[in-house]
Amino acid sequence: MNYEITRACKNGKVEFKNPSTDLYKVLGYDGMQKLLYDFYDKIYDSDIAHFFPQDPDEFEEVKKKNTKFFIQICGGPSIYDEEMKQKDLNEYMIEIHKNFSIYEKSRDEWLGTFREVLQGLEIDEEIKNDFWQYLDKFSKLTVNRYLKESAYV
Template sequence: MELPLSQVRKGEEVHFKNPPAAFFDAIGGEEGMKELMYDFYDKIYESAIAHYFPQDEAEFDEVKFKNSKFFIQICGGPKVYENEAKGMNLNEYMIRVHDNFSITESSRIEWLGTMREALADKAQHVDIELIKAFWDYLEHFSKLTVNTFADGSTYYAAYTQAKEDG
């Protein structure tokens, strides 16, 4: 599955749009999205970036549950993440959640590589154009979580979200 990956450039303004609701439907709705995300996070737990996540199994299960709800809603499913976002735009809220971590470009690439594996496992039945649209969101949005650079400096990227996504 050919899914492009571009590098974060410090100072770059990131443009993105939310994934289409058609991806949510094609992956199998809430249950399909949960399967994808739980598979993804199980892979994360065995990856080089596992240290970013709770090592306690119950706490990690809570991360999987909450992040599944985020992706269900951001992909056009039911509004199941509203309480966690505390009234904020979902994308803005998720960016702020990541501010507490020193996230590097190499961590972002590992995260995306793990998601690529999960998509290969769980989205084989989904039209490639819908997968690419979902990937485009992940690839661009994930740049906004990178805040620590090789030279030791930090930077929080500016972004614009496509208007049709709210």
């Protein structure tokens, strides 16, 4: 698995589907939680840590909330819906990212960190690939700032 990161394009149409439920079926609640906690612990030490609360207790709450999102989007219990009262999880996630200036470089760091934890996961490559395809495509929708193209390009 090469975990290719495809480019986000300003005003580009992004088509994606939610990941299959296979990841949740294989990992279960505890395994998903471990995967996501490992991911967010790495994010806390990454170049995009500034997007997240620096207070450890506040960061822990964000980690818990976002883990619930991923557990639900992968077919787990509706724990995110119950807490957030959202009907469309993907639309909500896009909306809350509008509060941040997210460039392609930040998306690359986020995906690179996810790539790292997925590579360490010992499950079927097809299941990881399915989840990666969701992450790669969906994350394009969070990019909301683009560098001006050089006149010399």
